[in-house]
Amino acid sequence: xxxxxxxxxxxxxxxxxxxxxxRVFSEIVPSTMPAAEMLAKKPAxxxxxxxxxxxxxxxxxxLDPGVLDGSVPVFGICYGFxxxxxxxxxxxxxxxxxxxxxxxxxxxxAGTLLADLPLRHRVWMxxxxxxxxxxxxxxxxxxxxxxxxxxxxxxxxxxxxxQWHPEVxxxxxxxxxxxxxxxxxxxxxxTWTSANIVEEQIALIREQVGDSRVISALSGGVxxxxxxxxxxxxxxxxxxxxxxxxxxLREGEAEQVELDYVxxxxxxxxxxxxxxxxxxxxxxxxxxxxxRKIIGREFIRVFEAAEAEVLATPGPxxxxxxxxxxxxxxxxxxxxxxxxxxxxxxxxGGLPEDLEFSLIEPLRALFKDEVRxxxxxxxxxxxxxxRHPFPGPGLAIRxxxxxxxxxxxxxxxxDAIVRQETTAAGLDSSIWQFPVVxxxxxxxxGVQGDGRTYGHPVVLRPVSSEDAMTADWTRLxxxxxxxxxxxxxxxxxxxxxxxxxxxxxxxxxxxxx
Ligand code: XMP
Numbered sequence: 001x002x003x004x005x006x007x008x009x010x011x012x013x014x015x016x017x018x019x020x021x022x023r024v025f026s027e028i029v030p031s032t033m034p035a036a037e038m039l040a041k042k043p044a045x046x047x048x049x050x051x052x053x054x055x056x057x058x059x060x061x062x063l064d065p066g067v068l069d070g071s072v073p074v075f076g077i078c079y080g081f082x083x084x085x086x087x088x089x090x091x092x093x094x095x096x097x098x099x100x101x102x103x104x105x106x107x108x109x110a111g112t113l114l115a116d117l118p119l120r121h122r123v124w125m126x127x128x129x130x131x132x133x134x135x136x137x138x139x140x141x142x143x144x145x146x147x148x149x150x151x152x153x154x155x156x157x158x159x160x161x162x163q164w165h166p167e168v169x170x171x172x173x174x175x176x177x178x179x180x181x182x183x184x185x186x187x188x189x190x191t192w193t194s195a196n197i198v199e200e201q202i203a204l205i206r207e208q209v210g211d212s213r214v215i216s217a218l219s220g221g222v223x224x225x226x227x228x229x230x231x232x233x234x235x236x237x238x239x240x241x242x243x244x245x246x247x248x249l250r251e252g253e254a255e256q257v258e259l260d261y262v263x264x265x266x267x268x269x270x271x272x273x274x275x276x277x278x279x280x281x282x283x284x285x286x287x288x289x290x291x292r293k294i295i296g297r298e299f300i301r302v303f304e305a306a307e308a309e310v311l312a313t314p315g316p317x318x319x320x321x322x323x324x325x326x327x328x329x330x331x332x333x334x335x336x337x338x339x340x341x342x343x344x345x346x347x348x349g350g351l352p353e354d355l356e357f358s359l360i361e362p363l364r365a366l367f368k369d370e371v372r373x374x375x376x377x378x379x380x381x382x383x384x385x386x387r388h389p390f391p392g393p394g395l396a397i398r399x400x401x402x403x404x405x406x407x408x409x410x411x412x413x414x415d416a417i418v419r420q421e422t423t424a425a426g427l428d429s430s431i432w433q434f435p436v437v438x439x440x441x442x443x444x445x446g447v448q449g450d451g452r453t454y455g456h457p458v459v460l461r462p463v464s465s466e467d468a469m470t471a472d473w474t475r476l477x478x479x480x481x482x483x484x485x486x487x488x489x490x491x492x493x494x495x496x497x498x499x500x501x502x503x504x505x506x507x508x509x510x511x512x513x
Contacts, residue, residue: 002026002188003043005033007051007061007079013328014167015049015077017367022179023190027365028331035066045073045158045186048080050165053128055082055092063087073158073186075178078127081161085152088135088159099125099146102170111141113153113160113180121172123164131163153185160185194373198230201362201374205234208360213315215307215357216322218243218261218269219392220253223324223363225261225384226375230362231322232267233378238316241267242306244299247275247408248394251416260381270310274302282396282403286441288513291403295393318357325361326368328467388433389468397513401440411438413492414458418484422462425480432465432474437501437512446489446496455496458488463510471505 002019004026006012012028019026029038031051038046046067052060063083068074076084086092103125107114123144130147134140138159142151153160160181166174182188209231216228218241228241245254262269281294311318363371375385395411396403415436422428437459446453460481465471485498501508 001041001043002045002047002182002186003038003041004028004047004049005031005038005063005067005080007031007049007083009050009052009079011077011165011167012049013331013367015047016327017369018167018175018178019047019182020192020367020370021175022182022188023192024182024188025192031061031063035064035069038064038067039069039072043072044188045075045182048074048076048083048161050078050080050126052079053098053126054094055079055086056094056129068159070157073181074161075159075181075186076161077167078163078165081151081163082127082129082131084159084161085131085135085149088138090131090135090138090149090152091133092129093132093148095128095130095146097130097146098128099144101125103144103146103164105142105144105150105164107142109139109141111139111153112155112184113151113162113177114141115180115184117173117176122170123162123166123172123174124168124170125164127163155185158185194370194377197366197370197374198233198377201230202234205231205360205362208358209235209238209320211316212238212319213310213317214239214320214322214360215310215318216241217303218257220249220257220384220387221324221390222368222371222375222385222387223326224322225257225380226371226378227322227324227360227362228267229265229375229378229380231360232265236266237268239268239322240310241269242303242310243269243271244302244306245271245273245275246278246295246299246302246394247405248278248295248396248403250390250395250419251412256381256383261384264379264381270306272302272306274298277302279403279405284402286402288397291396291513292393295396299392320360321357323359323361325359325364326371327364327366328368330364386428388428388431390433391511397511398435398437399440400437400442400512407438407440410440410456410492410494411436411458414438414488414495417487417491418460421480421484421487425477427476427480430464430474431462432468432471433463433510434474435461435463435511437461438495444497448489448496453496455494457497457499458492458495459499459501459512460484461501461510461512463505465505465510468510471510473500473502473504 004016016026065087082092105123107119131149134149134152138152138154140149144150147163150163166177218224232239372385399407418436439457462474463471464474
């Protein structure tokens with residue numbers, strides 16, 4: 001494993017992802033972790049991330065010099081580069097000057113790190129102070145107008161670093177440079193592949209589960225689909241997957257789970273048709289948060305009833321629930337390192353008090369793109385693996401106004417057209433999410449043929465994002481927008497207007513409710 005030491009910037013997760021894209025496993029650890037503890041993990045290399053703009057900033061996180069004892073190769077990025085330079089006897093000049101954004105970098109000596117790269121290329125900078133002299137024994141490799149020493153290496157000791165951010169897409173050749181360090185300087189083996197992940201997880205799940213049975217909730221989303229398929233591969237028919245059809249999915253999605261997914265994975269699936277129950281409780285409700293609460297509550301009720309049925313069938317005890325937790329959730333809740341902690345699940349109401357479930361979370365170490373790769377490896381259809389994130393409350397929070405069967409039918413039809421056209425244009429993977437929203441309580445006047453219409457507007461909300469925390473509206477080709485608009489207004493009788501949402505997040509959220 002490669003440890004990515006997080007000095008507090010948002011870049012640590014990105015670095016960890018890039019390392020894995022180089023097929024080397026990586027884990028994020030806090031900069032407060034003592035060096036002895038890091039070294040005890042026997043990492044193949046350590047990467048020091050970016051952080052505050054200056055090592056002289058009051059309260060700047062400290063680098064434990066023990067990390068640089070020479071037993072493990074180390075790569076410093078931005079702040080990590082400066083911290084490394086300072087700790088090893090180089091000079092970090094308090095220039096007071098800053099460089100932010102795209103900067104031209106000049107290769108002075110290629111060394112191992114920058115071998116065969118163009119002598120000038122553009123990199124993404126974000127720093128205040130700069131390294132003015134490399135530590136003794138190091139070779140200075142590159143410079144920029146604001147950074148006399150912008151990269152260095154000491155291959156004998158396995159040390160290297162760059163002032164810029166090779167992990168961001170705006171830095172040219174960033175991935176190549178990271179791989180030079182990992183492979184040519186640190187000697188890492190590139191074995192982190194989806195086939196290996198599957199094999200390793202299956203062995204772990206078998207060990208954890210023993211002879212018990214397991215229950216999993218399938219939502220139709222990527223994470224639950226992949227985690228369920230992994231557990232199925234590991235323990236076969238001792239797993240029961242429960243799919244609650246709340247009637248708020250998009251066209252074809254419930255069928256995809258019931259047919260294509262089961263055909264691909266062979267999972268034992270229990271489908272609960274709860275459409276009437278959900279619609280009944282949602283009748284007349286317009287407040288978004290109330291909709292969410294009702295859906296959450298009803299989901300738990302239905303799931304518990306299904307669970308009780310599984311428990312009542314003869315067989316070994318049911319001790320585990322599958323959950324599709326991903327690595328970013330683990331990092332954000334502060335549990336970035338260490339073995340998977342297995343939380344016991346106490347709140348499964350309606351079950352005997354002394355019954356405890358443990359969680360199986362086979363995706364805890366993975367990023368979303370890795371989850372998709374694992375899903376492909378397991379043979380899950382692309383229509384499920386490549387699916388955009390979709391909110392649990394489904395189309396209920398994309399109908400502005402009360403939800404009923406007729407409105408769901410209208411929105412489903414418009415949404416299906418949007419998905420068909422976006423897929424046909426080959427744009428699925430460049431869009432993060434593409435909500436289609438029905439303004440069910442708004443009417444607008446239109447004209448169709450010779451007649452006046454009084455229909456509803458539909459809003460297109462395509463967004464680009466890395467993590468849904470922030471987002472920008474996606475600049476879709478006009479031709480695509482035109483096709484979508486023409487088809488929706490021709491094919492969905494109740495809709496006579498198609499509008500485009502051009503708001504970033506913040507201030508707008510991705511969903512309308
Ligand atoms: P917003 O609308 O807050 O959405 O920008 C951010 C991301 O979260 C999804 N989302 C939800 N997911 N239950 C969910 O499971 C919800 O109630 C919910 N609300 C929003 C949204 O689709 C986007 O990916």
